[in-house]
Amino acid sequence: MSPFQTFAARLIRSVSLSAQTKHLEFEVAAVPRFGFVAGQWLSFKTNKPDGEEITRAYSLASPPGDDNRFALCLNRVQDGFMSNFLCDMKDGEDISCQGPFGDFILRPPMHDTVFIATGTGIAPFRSMLHWLLADPARHQDKQLCLLFGNRTEKDIYYHEEFLELASQHTNFHYLPTLSRGADDWQGLRGYVQAHMIAIIQGRTEMHAYICGLDKMIKANRELLKGLGWDRKSILYEKYD
Numbered sequence: 001m002s003p004f005q006t007f008a009a010r011l012i013r014s015v016s017l018s019a020q021t022k023h024l025e026f027e028v029a030a031v032p033r034f035g036f037v038a039g040q041w042l043s044f045k046t047n048k049p050d051g052e053e054i055t056r057a058y059s060l061a062s063p064p065g066d067d068n069r070f071a072l073c074l075n076r077v078q079d080g081f082m083s084n085f086l087c088d089m090k091d092g093e094d095i096s097c098q099g100p101f102g103d104f105i106l107r108p109p110m111h112d113t114v115f116i117a118t119g120t121g122i123a124p125f126r127s128m129l130h131w132l133l134a135d136p137a138r139h140q141d142k143q144l145c146l147l148f149g150n151r152t153e154k155d156i157y158y159h160e161e162f163l164e165l166a167s168q169h170t171n172f173h174y175l176p177t178l179s180r181g182a183d184d185w186q187g188l189r190g191y192v193q194a195h196m197i198a199i200i201q202g203r204t205e206m207h208a209y210i211c212g213l214d215k216m217i218k219a220n221r222e223l224l225k226g227l228g229w230d231r232k233s234i235l236y237e238k239y240d
């Protein structure tokens with residue numbers, strides 16, 4: 001399927017990840033296999049009641065597979081049209097899409113890598129990490145670290161899934177950090193950038209992939225550049 005072709009995706013399952021966030025699973029009826037690269041996004045299109053056409057980008061949150069399915073992880077933006085439209089879709093309903101697009105994808109050869117996300121910025125990393133860890137040849141001898149920032153424990157999407165991946169792969173380090181963790185939270189606290197120095201330990205030959213809102217991305221890029229990182233080793237996807 002050409003990325004510029006418009007196709008219909010049918011919602012087949014929807015799971016609430018928090019009060020404002022959903023994991024949505026779609027299938028593309030027109031093809032037996034929907035091909036994309038982990039980290040890419042799709043453009044979704046619909047019309048407002050007044051007829052105005054709206055298109056918005058959403059990262060693919062599932063790894064590429066042998067079937068015609070994909071998932072999204074999205075949160076309701078206050079007064080936003082598309083995010084609420086998608087979160088309100090019912091199983092069996094269709095939406096118009098285009099894609100896959102985007103070059104926020106893993107750059108070979110693989111280096112030791114830190115993945116930095118806040119909120120739904122986790123979506124492309126869920127795709128990349130499942131893809132990478134599914135085959136030892138894709139990640140052998142490389143250290144992979146996921147630094148995932150959220151406010152409170154209930155905002156940590158896919159927490160059990162990442163804990164499980166970390167228990168299965170000694171080279172995958174899962175580090176959720178909370179800015180407003182409860183007293184009994186045992187993990188890291190504070191914003192993601194507060195932990196970068198400890199994670200990279202003076203190294204500059206690693207890769208960093210950053211996804212989420214502009215402010216967080218800027219803070220981490222400046223930090224890494226200030227520590228002597230080459231800008232080509234820092235890849236990012238901005239949601240706003």
Ligand SMILES: Cc1cc2nc3c(=O)[nH]c(=O)nc-3n(C[C@H](O)[C@H](O)[C@H](O)COP(=O)(O)OP(=O)(O)OC[C@H]3O[C@@H](n4cnc5c(N)ncnc54)[C@H](O)[C@@H]3O)c2cc1C
Nearest residue numbers: 056057058059073074075077080081082083120123239240
């Ligand atoms: C490449 C790319 C991939 C994306 N992937 C995802 C994804 O996987 N999951 C996801 O939830 N979102 C993702 N987004 C954001 C998404 O495209 C929309 O911007 C978002 O859902 C808001 O759309 P809306 O129509 O509901 O609101 P809009 O009407 O576009 O926005 C309403 C208001 O909210 C502000 N705003 C816009 N986006 C956000 C945001 N993300 N958080 C807080 N405030 C915002 C706007 O400045 C505006 O003031 C991605 C964006 C890009 C560019």
